Amino acid sequence: MEIAVVAPVALGLCGGAARVGYLWIRARAAVRLAEIDEEALSTQLQVLPPGSRISRRRPGQSETVVQIGGLTGSQGGLGG
Secondary structure (H helix, E strand, C coil): CCHHHHHHHHHHHHHHHHHHHHHHHHHHHHHHHHHHHHHHHHHHHHHCCCCCEEEEECCCCCEEEEECCCCCHHHCCCCC
8 A cells, every 4th residue: 555545544543543532531530520529528418417408509400409317297308
């Protein structure tokens, strides 16, 4: 084969491999950031006393409120 055919094909394959590698690293970083975020929330929740409330709002999502200790009877829990 001539260099005029092999060079563009090789460059195309290298470029494609670099793009796939970039996308994989970017996706892995997003997963790791989500794991770190969840670990931080878990740590925060472990040190809060019963009855505490914590709210979080993530971009593009509604607000989430977590109450430590849960609801019972007159506070609006199930079966009350």
